[in-house]
Amino acid sequence: MSKMKAAVFVEPGKIMLEERPVPTIGAGEALVRVTTTTICGTDVHILKGEYPVERGRIVGHEPVGVIAELGAGVTGYAVGQRVVVGAITPCGQCGACLSGDLSQCGGRPLGGWRFGNSIDGCQAEYVRVPFAMANLAPVPDGLTDEQVLMCPDIMSTGFSGAESGSISIGDVVAVFAQGPIGLCATAGARLRGAARIAVVDGIPKRLAMAKALGADVTINYREQDAVKAILELTEGRGVDVAIEALGTQPTFESCLRVLRPGGVLSSLGVYSGKLTLPLDAFAAGLGDHRLVTTLCPGGKERMRRLMSIVASGRVDLSAMVTHRFPLDRIEQAYELFANQRDGVLKVAITTGSS
Ligand SMILES: [Zn+2]
Ligand SMILES: [Zn+2]
Numbered sequence: 001m002s003k004m005k006a007a008v009f010v011e012p013g014k015i016m017l018e019e020r021p022v023p024t025i026g027a028g029e030a031l032v033r034v035t036t037t038t039i040c041g042t043d044v045h046i047l048k049g050e051y052p053v054e055r056g057r058i059v060g061h062e063p064v065g066v067i068a069e070l071g072a073g074v075t076g077y078a079v080g081q082r083v084v085v086g087a088i089t090p091c092g093q094c095g096a097c098l099s100g101d102l103s104q105c106g107g108r109p110l111g112g113w114r115f116g117n118s119i120d121g122c123q124a125e126y127v128r129v130p131f132a133m134a135n136l137a138p139v140p141d142g143l144t145d146e147q148v149l150m151c152p153d154i155m156s157t158g159f160s161g162a163e164s165g166s167i168s169i170g171d172v173v174a175v176f177a178q179g180p181i182g183l184c185a186t187a188g189a190r191l192r193g194a195a196r197i198a199v200v201d202g203i204p205k206r207l208a209m210a211k212a213l214g215a216d217v218t219i220n221y222r223e224q225d226a227v228k229a230i231l232e233l234t235e236g237r238g239v240d241v242a243i244e245a246l247g248t249q250p251t252f253e254s255c256l257r258v259l260r261p262g263g264v265l266s267s268l269g270v271y272s273g274k275l276t277l278p279l280d281a282f283a284a285g286l287g288d289h290r291l292v293t294t295l296c297p298g299g300k301e302r303m304r305r306l307m308s309i310v311a312s313g314r315v316d317l318s319a320m321v322t323h324r325f326p327l328d329r330i331e332q333a334y335e336l337f338a339n340q341r342d343g344v345l346k347v348a349i350t351t352g353s354s
Contacts, residue, residue: 001021001022002021002022003019003020003021003022004019004020004021004022004124004125004126005017005018005019005020005124005125005327005328006018006019006020006058006120006123006124006125007058007059007060007123007124007327007330007331007334008020008056008057008058008059009046009047009053009054009055009056009057009058009059010055010056011049011055012047012048012049013047013048013049014047015043015046015047015059015330015331015334016331017327017328017330017331020058020124022125022126023120023126023127023128024128025069025071025128026071026072027071027072027073028071028072028073028074028130028131028132028133029071029074029128029129029130029131029132030067030069030070030071030074030077030128030129030132030136031067031068031069031070031126031127031128031129032063032065032066032067032068032083032085032122032126032127032129032136033065033066033067033068033125033126033351034063034064034065034122034123034124034125034126034127034351035064035065035066035082035145035350035351036064036065036145036146036149036348036349036350036351037060037062037063037064037122037123037149037349038062038149038150038321038346038347038348038349039060039123039330039333039334039337039346039347039349040061040062040087040153040154041179041180041181041270042061042270043059043060043061043116043123043334044334044337044338045270046059046116047334047338048338050272051270053116053117057116057117057120057121058116058120058121058122058123058124058127059116059121059123060115060116060121060122060123060124060127061087061113061115061116061117061121061122061152061153062087062122062149062152062153062154063084063085063115063122063127063152064082064083064084064139064145064148064149064152065082065083065085065122065127066080066081066082066083067079067080067081067083067136068126070132071132074132074133075133076133077132077133077136077138081136081138082138082139083136083137083138083139084137084139084148084151084152084303084307085115085122085127085129085135085136085137085152085303086135086137086151086152086153086156086296086297086298086299086300086302086303087113087115087152087153087156087296087298088102088103088105088112088113088114088156088295088296088297088298088299089105089112089114089115089129089130089131089134089135089298089299090102090103090105090112090131090134090135090298090299091105091106091130091131091134092131092133092134092135092299093131093134094106094107095107096111097112097134102297102298102299102302103294103295103296103297103298104295110295112295112298113295113296114130115127123327123330123349124327125327125351133300134299134300135298135299135300136300137151137300137301137303137304137307139307140307140308140311142311143307143310143311145348145350146318146321146348147310147318148306148307148310149321149346149348150180150184150317150320150346151303151306151307151310152298152303153296154180154181154184154317154320154346155184155306155309155315155317156296156297156298156302156303156306157181157184157268157294157295157296157297158180158181158182158183158184158185158186158187158188158245158268159184159185159187159188159191159306160188160268160294160296160297161175161181161184161185161188161243161245161266161267161268161294162185162188162189162191162192162194162241162243162266163188163192163294164264164266164292164293164294165189165241165242165243165264165266165292166241166264167188167189167192167193167194167240167241168192168193168240169192169193169195170193170194170195171189171192171193171194171195171239171240171241172194172195172196172197172198172233172234172239172240172241173189173194173196173197173198173239173240173241173242173243174197174198174199174200174230174239174241174242174243174255174258175189175197175198175199175200175210175215175242175243175245176199176200176226176242176243176244176245176246176251176254176255177200177201177244177245177246177251177269178199178200178201178203178206178207178209178210178215178245179201179206179245179246179345180320180345180346181245181268182199182201182206182210182243182245182246182268183206183209183210183213183317183320183345184213184317185243185245185268186199186210186213186214186215187213187214187315187317189214189241189243190213190214191309191314191315194214194241196216196217196233197214197215197216197217198215198216198217198218198219198229198230198233198239199215199217199218199219200219200220200221200226200230200251200254201218201219201220201221202220202221202222204220205343206345207219207220209319209320209345212319213315213317217229217233226254226258227254227257227258230258231257231258234258234260237260238258238259238260238261238263239258239259239260239263240260240263240264241259241263241264241265241266242254242255242256242258242259242263242264242265242266243255243266243267243268244265244266244267244268244269245268245269246269247268247269247270247271247272248269248271249275249276251269252265252267252269252271252275253278253281255267256277256278256281256282256289257278257281259281259287259289261283261287261288261289262287262288262289263289263290264289264290264291264292265289265290265291265292266292266293266294267291267292267293267294268293268294320345320346321345321346321347321348322342322343322344322345322346322347323336323337323342323344323346323347323348324347324348324349324350325347325348325349325350326349326350326351326352327349327350327351327352328352330349333347333349
C-alpha cells in the first residue's frame with residue numbers, strides 16, 4: 001500500500017504530520033493529488049479542541065490539485081485534469097441538495113461539510129473526493145493554484161455574506177471583522193453594488209487591505225466607537241446590510257446596533273457558548289430586521305462561478321496569501337497561523353508535487 005504525508009488531528013492542542021495510506025476510492029468518487037492547500041480558522045478551532053472531530057482525522061478542507069484516479073461511474077473528467085473542490089462537498093441528490101441547501105446536505109446541520117470533519121481532509125498529498133461529479137471543478141487554463149486557493153472556502157463564504165444579505169445597488173454596508181472571511185465579504189459587497197462600505201477591525205494592516213478590496217471607510221475599533229462612527233456616517237439612518245464575520249457577541253451585537261429598521265444582518269461567524277439579542281437594538285422584535293446565516297456554499301457550480309470571477313480580474317485576492325510552506329513544515333504553518341504571527345492572513349501549503 002503506498003503511503004502519503006498528512007496533517008492529522010491527534011488530540012486537542014496537537015495536529016501533526018503523519019504517514020498514512022493513500023486513500024482508496026469507490027464508485028462515484030475521485031482521488032485528487034493535492035498540489036496546494038491552506039489552513040482555515042476552523043482548523044484552528046479543531047486544533048484547540050473547540051470544534052470536535054474524531055482523533056486521527058486528516059484535517060483541511062481547501063484543496064487545489066490534479067485528478068489522480070476516477071471511481072466507477074464518474075464521467076466527464078480525465079485523470080491529470082486540474083481541479084478545485086469546495087470545502088463543502090454536497091451529494092447533489094438528497095432532498096436538501098435538491099432544495100438548494102447544499103451545505104446542509106442530508107438535512108443535517110452542516111451535513112455538507114465533510115472534508116476534515118466527517119471524512120479525511122486535504123492537508124495531505126492525496127484526498128478522496130466524495131460525490132465526484134457534484135464536486136470536481138476544473139480550473140480554467142491560465143489560473144495558478146494560488147489564484148484559486150481562496151475559492152473552496154474563504155471567497156465562497158465571504159461572498160455569501162454579501163449575497164445572503166441581498167445587497168442592492170446603492171446600499172450602505174457595514175462589515176464587522178476583516179480577517180480573511182470579512183475581507184472577502186467586503187470584496188463581495190463591492191461586487192454586489194454597495195454604494196458605501198464601512199469596515200471594522202483592530203489591525204491596521206487588515207484595514208489597509210480592506211481598502212484595497214473595496215472598503216470606503218475603515219474603522220479601528222481600538223481607536224473609536226465603531227457603532228457611533230457608522231451611525232454618524234449614515235446620519236443616524238443605519239446601514240442597509242450588516243455583515244458579521246467573526247462569531248462573537250460584541251460583533252453580532254454591533255451589527256444589530258448599526259442596522260436600519262428593515263435591514264439585513266448577514267451572519268458568517270462561528271459562535272460558541274451563548275448568543276444573546278439586545279432587545280433595544282432589536283426593536284423588541286418589531287424592527288422588520290432579517291437575520292440570515294450562511295455556511296460556505298460548495299459544489300462544482302459554485303466553484304466554477306468563483307473561478308470565473310478570478311479569471312475576469314474583477315476581484316484580486318492574491319495579496320491574501322502572506323506566507324508559504326511545504327507540507328513537510330505544516331506544523332510550523334499552524335504555529336504561525338494559530339497565533340496570528342507576522343501579519344499572517346492566509347498560508348499556502350504546497351506538496352511540492354505540482
Ligand atoms: Zn474553512
Ligand atoms: Zn445532499
